[in-house]
Amino acid sequence: MAVVGAGSWGTALAIQLARNDNDVRLWARDEAAIAAMARDRENSRYLPGCPFPERLTPEPDLARAVAAADDVLVVVPSHALRACLRSLRDLLAESQRVIWATKGLEPESALLPDRVAAEELGAARATAVLSGPSFAGEVGRGMPTAVTIASADADFARDMAGAFHDGVFRVYTASDVVGVGVGGAVKNVLAIAVGISDGLGYGANARALLITRGLSEMMRLGEKLGGERGTLVGMAGLGDLLLTCTDDQSRNRRMGLALAAGHDVASAEREIRQVVEGVRVAREVHRIADHLGVEMPIASQAYRVLHEGVSPPEAVRRLTDRPFRSEKD
Ligand SMILES: NC(=O)C1=CN([C@@H]2O[C@H](COP(=O)(O)OP(=O)(O)OC[C@H]3O[C@@H](n4cnc5c(N)ncnc54)[C@H](OP(=O)(O)O)[C@@H]3O)[C@@H](O)[C@H]2O)C=CC1
Ligand SMILES: O=C(CO)COP(=O)(O)O
Numbered sequence: 001m002a003v004v005g006a007g008s009w010g011t012a013l014a015i016q017l018a019r020n021d022n023d024v025r026l027w028a029r030d031e032a033a034i035a036a037m038a039r040d041r042e043n044s045r046y047l048p049g050c051p052f053p054e055r056l057t058p059e060p061d062l063a064r065a066v067a068a069a070d071d072v073l074v075v076v077p078s079h080a081l082r083a084c085l086r087s088l089r090d091l092l093a094e095s096q097r098v099i100w101a102t103k104g105l106e107p108e109s110a111l112l113p114d115r116v117a118a119e120e121l122g123a124a125r126a127t128a129v130l131s132g133p134s135f136a137g138e139v140g141r142g143m144p145t146a147v148t149i150a151s152a153d154a155d156f157a158r159d160m161a162g163a164f165h166d167g168v169f170r171v172y173t174a175s176d177v178v179g180v181g182v183g184g185a186v187k188n189v190l191a192i193a194v195g196i197s198d199g200l201g202y203g204a205n206a207r208a209l210l211i212t213r214g215l216s217e218m219m220r221l222g223e224k225l226g227g228e229r230g231t232l233v234g235m236a237g238l239g240d241l242l243l244t245c246t247d248d249q250s251r252n253r254r255m256g257l258a259l260a261a262g263h264d265v266a267s268a269e270r271e272i273r274q275v276v277e278g279v280r281v282a283r284e285v286h287r288i289a290d291h292l293g294v295e296m297p298i299a300s301q302a303y304r305v306l307h308e309g310v311s312p313p314e315a316v317r318r319l320t321d322r323p324f325r326s327e328k329d
Pocket of ligand 1: 007009010028030046075076077078079080084101104134135136273274275277
């Protein structure tokens with residue numbers, strides 16, 4: 001397996017694959033970082049304290065990494081996905097399949113990763129997505145975790161599940177690539193909203209409100225785009241929403257906490273030093289919800305705080321100040 005992208009999540013997944021007796025080449029664009037990983041046998045920048053298993057080889061040359069692999073796992077932020085797939089296109093043999101663990105929407109187009117992959121790799125290439133409630137640090141340390149791998153190609157989903165699955169890292173297979181993609185994208189934005197509310201000290205009742213009504217927003221958008229309800233209340237939807245909204249390991253939640261404390265987006269990103277997908281994705285969720293006429297008030301208020309300068313307390317006031325309605329709507 002080749003793992004393309006050696007941030008925290010790419011590194012954790014590479015470790016899991018190698019632990020599970022797969023030969024893994026881990027590539028990053030930063031050659032000095034790859035050299036340091038080869039020397040230290042850990043990724044001290046993105047995933048410190050998680051030693052590399054023997055079968056994991058840091059690889060500075062993308063073509064060599066791909067040539068040595070059966071299949072390719074892409075783990076870069078959503079804004080880099082298209083460029084990354086494009087650079088892979090000419091390196092891939094016909095038989096090689098591509099799975100990604102990216103959670104987001106493409107900037108400007110608001111496309112889900114599967115649409116970007118179809119455009120860059122062609123509709124005939126077998127592809128899959130890995131998603132679900134899974135902090136990299138916990139996976140890196142070998143703590144119990146479950147994810148979903150979805151693909152229109154059932155054999156590919158099963159093969160990937162077999163490569164990852166062991167007694168601690170469980171994999172559920174699925175075919176609903178759209179539902180899994182929407183869950184992974186929207187939960188980032190909702191975690192920022194919950195971080196804001198918690199940071200303002202609004203308490204447990206407000207948190208439960210935001211998560212539950214946030215799930216309704218995720219489901220409305222997911223179903224509109226063709227995803228299935230069952231997926232959205234499964235690991236890659238509700239599961240990841242709960243994880244990301246409630247634990248401070250989440251960079252998106254921490255962004256919300258920082259905004260509530262009066263920091264601006266740029267300074268909070270500098271402090272976090274890793275990708276905070278929800279910042280860009282909020283703009284795309286807002287754009288697509290608006291375009292499709294899907295009501296997503298919580299995600300919209302997160303967008304307004306992030307990109308339109310609305311203050312966190314004012315955003316919460318706008319949410320709570322809405323008229324009563326049927327819970328089914
Ligand atoms: N961390 C986690 O717990 C989880 C993350 N994810 C998802 O995985 C994806 C990757 O996030 P994560 O690993 O956490 O991010 P990190 O911030 O930990 O690392 C980002 C990585 O992406 C690389 N990168 C950034 N831009 C590009 C580019 N243009 N081309 C190639 N590589 C690039 C960075 O390289 P450089 O250092 O050179 O900038 C770095 O290696 C995101 O979509 C995230 O939502 C999903 C589940 C869990
Ligand atoms: O996707 C994740 C866990 O499933 C990681 O969440 P954050 O990107 O908010 O850290």
